[in-house]
Amino acid sequence: MGTNGTTCSGTMKATSNGVFQGDDPLHYALPLLILQICIVLLLTRVLAFLLRPLRQPRVIAEIVGGILLGPSALGKSSKFLNTVFPAKSLTVLDTLANLGLIFFLFLVGLELDPKSLKRTGKKALSIALAGITLPFILGIGTSFVLRSSIADGVSKAPFLVFMGVALSITAFPVLARILAEIKLLTTDIGKIALSAAAVNDVAAWILLALAVALSGDGNSPLTSLWVFLAGCGFVLFCIYAVQPGIKWIAKRCPEGEPVKEQYVCYTLGIVLAASFVTDLIGIHALFGAFVIGVIFPKEGNFANSLVEKVEDLVSGLFLPLYFVSSGLKTDVATIQGAQSWGLLVLVIFTACFGKIVGTVGVSLYCKVPLDQSLALGFLMNTKGLVELIVLNIGKDRGVLNDQVFAIMVLMAIFTTFMTTPLVLAVYKPGKSITKGNFKNQTVEETNQSNKPLRLMFCFHSIMNIPTIVNLIEASRGTNRKESLSVYAMHLMELSERSSAILMAHKVRKNGLPFWNKDKPGTSSSDMVVVAFEAFRRLSRVSVRPMTAISAISTIHEDICRSAERKSVGMVILPFHKHVRLDRTWETTRNDYRSINKKVMDESPCSVAILVDRGLGGTTRVASSDFSLAITVLFFGGNDDREALAFAVRMAEHPGITLTVVRFIPSEEFKPENVKLEITEDQAGSCSGETRLTDIETITELKAKIKEQDTSRSDSDSVSQIVYEERIVKCHEEVCEAIKEYSRSNLFLVGKSPDGSVASGLNVLRSDTPELGPVGNLLTSSESVSMVASVLVVQQYVARCDSHVVGVLKSVTEEESPVKDTESP
Numbered sequence: 001m002g003t004n005g006t007t008c009s010g011t012m013k014a015t016s017n018g019v020f021q022g023d024d025p026l027h028y029a030l031p032l033l034i035l036q037i038c039i040v041l042l043l044t045r046v047l048a049f050l051l052r053p054l055r056q057p058r059v060i061a062e063i064v065g066g067i068l069l070g071p072s073a074l075g076k077s078s079k080f081l082n083t084v085f086p087a088k089s090l091t092v093l094d095t096l097a098n099l100g101l102i103f104f105l106f107l108v109g110l111e112l113d114p115k116s117l118k119r120t121g122k123k124a125l126s127i128a129l130a131g132i133t134l135p136f137i138l139g140i141g142t143s144f145v146l147r148s149s150i151a152d153g154v155s156k157a158p159f160l161v162f163m164g165v166a167l168s169i170t171a172f173p174v175l176a177r178i179l180a181e182i183k184l185l186t187t188d189i190g191k192i193a194l195s196a197a198a199v200n201d202v203a204a205w206i207l208l209a210l211a212v213a214l215s216g217d218g219n220s221p222l223t224s225l226w227v228f229l230a231g232c233g234f235v236l237f238c239i240y241a242v243q244p245g246i247k248w249i250a251k252r253c254p255e256g257e258p259v260k261e262q263y264v265c266y267t268l269g270i271v272l273a274a275s276f277v278t279d280l281i282g283i284h285a286l287f288g289a290f291v292i293g294v295i296f297p298k299e300g301n302f303a304n305s306l307v308e309k310v311e312d313l314v315s316g317l318f319l320p321l322y323f324v325s326s327g328l329k330t331d332v333a334t335i336q337g338a339q340s341w342g343l344l345v346l347v348i349f350t351a352c353f354g355k356i357v358g359t360v361g362v363s364l365y366c367k368v369p370l371d372q373s374l375a376l377g378f379l380m381n382t383k384g385l386v387e388l389i390v391l392n393i394g395k396d397r398g399v400l401n402d403q404v405f406a407i408m409v410l411m412a413i414f415t416t417f418m419t420t421p422l423v424l425a426v427y428k429p430g431k432s433i434t435k436g437n438f439k440n441q442t443v444e445e446t447n448q449s450n451k452p453l454r455l456m457f458c459f460h461s462i463m464n465i466p467t468i469v470n471l472i473e474a475s476r477g478t479n480r481k482e483s484l485s486v487y488a489m490h491l492m493e494l495s496e497r498s499s500a501i502l503m504a505h506k507v508r509k510n511g512l513p514f515w516n517k518d519k520p521g522t523s524s525s526d527m528v529v530v531a532f533e534a535f536r537r538l539s540r541v542s543v544r545p546m547t548a549i550s551a552i553s554t555i556h557e558d559i560c561r562s563a564e565r566k567s568v569g570m571v572i573l574p575f576h577k578h579v580r581l582d583r584t585w586e587t588t589r590n591d592y593r594s595i596n597k598k599v600m601d602e603s604p605c606s607v608a609i610l611v612d613r614g615l616g617g618t619t620r621v622a623s624s625d626f627s628l629a630i631t632v633l634f635f636g637g638n639d640d641r642e643a644l645a646f647a648v649r650m651a652e653h654p655g656i657t658l659t660v661v662r663f664i665p666s667e668e669f670k671p672e673n674v675k676l677e678i679t680e681d682q683a684g685s686c687s688g689e690t691r692l693t694d695i696e697t698i699t700e701l702k703a704k705i706k707e708q709d710t711s712r713s714d715s716d717s718v719s720q721i722v723y724e725e726r727i728v729k730c731h732e733e734v735c736e737a738i739k740e741y742s743r744s745n746l747f748l749v750g751k752s753p754d755g756s757v758a759s760g761l762n763v764l765r766s767d768t769p770e771l772g773p774v775g776n777l778l779t780s781s782e783s784v785s786m787v788a789s790v791l792v793v794q795q796y797v798a799r800c801d802s803h804v805v806g807v808l809k810s811v812t813e814e815e816s817p818v819k820d821t822e823s824p
Helices: 029-054 058-069 078-084 087-110 114-118 122-149 156-168 172-181 188-214 221-251 261-281 285-295 301-327 337-365 370-380 385-396 402-417 419-426 443-449 462-475 500-510 524-538 555-565 590-602 638-650 686-711 731-739 769-779
Strands: 453-459 484-493 542-550 570-574 577-579 585-587 606-611 628-634 656-665 674-677 720-728 746-750 789-794 807-810
Touching: 029 058, 029 078, 029 087, 029 301, 058 301, 058 402, 087 261, 087 285, 087 301, 087 385, 114 188, 122 156, 122 188, 122 337, 122 370, 156 188, 156 337, 156 385, 172 188, 172 370, 172 385, 172 419, 188 221, 188 285, 188 370, 188 385, 221 261, 221 285, 221 301, 261 285, 261 301, 301 385, 337 370, 337 402, 370 419, 385 402, 402 419, 443 453, 443 638, 453 462, 453 555, 462 484, 462 524, 462 570, 462 638, 484 555, 524 542, 542 555, 555 590, 570 590, 590 606, 590 769, 606 769, 628 638, 638 656, 638 686, 638 746, 638 789, 656 731, 686 720, 720 731, 731 769, 746 769, 769 789
Parallel strands: 453 484, 453 570, 484 542, 570 606, 628 656, 628 746, 656 720, 746 789
Antiparallel strands: 577 585, 606 789, 674 807
């Protein structure tokens, strides 16, 4: 039995009897395979961890790890090679690696949407064609140089095509991952790059099928023609015979219900059967799996479920074996002498020149800015797994010798490694945004300037949508000439999974700038679009869905950057806990709390956290039936004024009743045993200025109420604002006063209220300091039992003239909550 040209000296039994009975487990197939897998996983994960600061995709670590285990490094030791990777074990290793690769190529095809290729714009299509044509021509030219020097004797036509394909490929999966890592996935340049790469990927697979057909062992040209025609017939059979059956299965897997195990087995069986047919034809088993993935219906729950069930095992366990299988064939030591190293430089230069110059030239012709054109050129030069597949097929077919194979693998590593740093160097999307140009960074400033209010609502799932829509309805200010603009940002985690393409497909449907309004489907992503689009048409509010796809640790950067770019007055975030049916709190995810804290620390505008207890019910009601009772607890300070400004805007809605309660300490007021910590650079005369501003705000509110009372007799549609003052002697009286407003639907409070009354509201159990003392009192304190939702507001204050920030701390409390309020 042989594999890749290696003849096994003997067969291996599957399992051993153990060392106590005199057997060496490394002489048996199963224990040896387990050891190989463990070594591969350990090495590739360590390399991925080391390369993470350089923001390199995991494929780089896997390729390098495979090379290190091969004859280029550790494999130089014949003892290591014969012990861990003996020749007679390679058949099992290669078989398992190719089996994993079959399913991975099915996932790649599953994540490619043929319909999106039809919608590809002329700009992306032109860039894709230029990114294929010029490198393919230069690859053919390079093949003549290589064939005349180090590749003499190989078949001419297959070698020309293989070299052209190898230099013209853009790794679509790797590109999507890089775009997401450097936060360009949801930008215009990301849209162009993904669309062009999708076209490039399909063209590359067609060219590769042609190359494989030409590289057969048959002497007659008719053999290659029959192989190619049989491959075309197989594709047509899959489209017209197999696809209807798969669609029938997909329709029987409705959204929100688990996919039956038999449907998953049927699908995986179809993938294996298609791989067998293409291998029988003489193309390659990978093509069958890829074609089934491409024709697979992308809408609905079935495709997502298949990815979740198959991807972790395939990408995490089986796929690294393919890189090792490739690394065992890669011997860098074969590149010897000035000629070989010169040819390596020539291949790298040709690959980079063809992709970058071709892409940049056409991009500039399409009037893409220079920095974006350069970034596109570097992005389209990304290589990866598909490149290795092409090279391995070429080597297995005898088209590429050891030296050419090693040169091409090093070229793939170099071009992919340089992508991220070069793109970050030439293209900085946030460099044109300056905080000096960003005005109306608070709701209070927006109200004073009579400018349209812009809000950004962030949500994690469709469960947040009804509350968001009701809060938008309350915020739209029906008596205003100025419109309300809302950006609804869906926060999606970029996990370690490799299915970034599937996320890109979701973004293409419901996120900026890929929002497709014309063809809504039934998935949760489409439901988000339908909900906001329906609300936009029924009201005067402009709602624009957006999507942020990032790691949890950096997604706050997307929120802050988008808020600054859109000149948002306030960002509203969901609380990291939700209410259960028994009215107790349950943590949705602790990572969401970290996001909220970081946004509050770094946001360029005001921020609010919405503690939802079913605001407005589970569904949105008509505007004519919309009613809310809102209460503002006003103690003083910047945050309280911002909460009041937002509430006054809401009170313009005819269905909203606003009650403003101002707490004033009596002369005998006795604060609790608390002390106020103030940062050194923030102490000064700001406290006096804040009190004066508070008095001016209350005076304006009283004038507004007086005007409202005057006009109430003329129009019954004018909303009602009630102002009350409560003089309190102690903390208990504050709690008792708050209880009187327990029938409110929504409380608006400031995160850091000022004054002696607020200083007595410190809650000993402060596990959520981001809500502030009043927010914690309303949500977690047993002294005030509430069922209303709470909106905790933090006003944006420039660092240069920040107001006094008080951090409440109990004298008896050993652990300071200051640590909790800092970004980790």
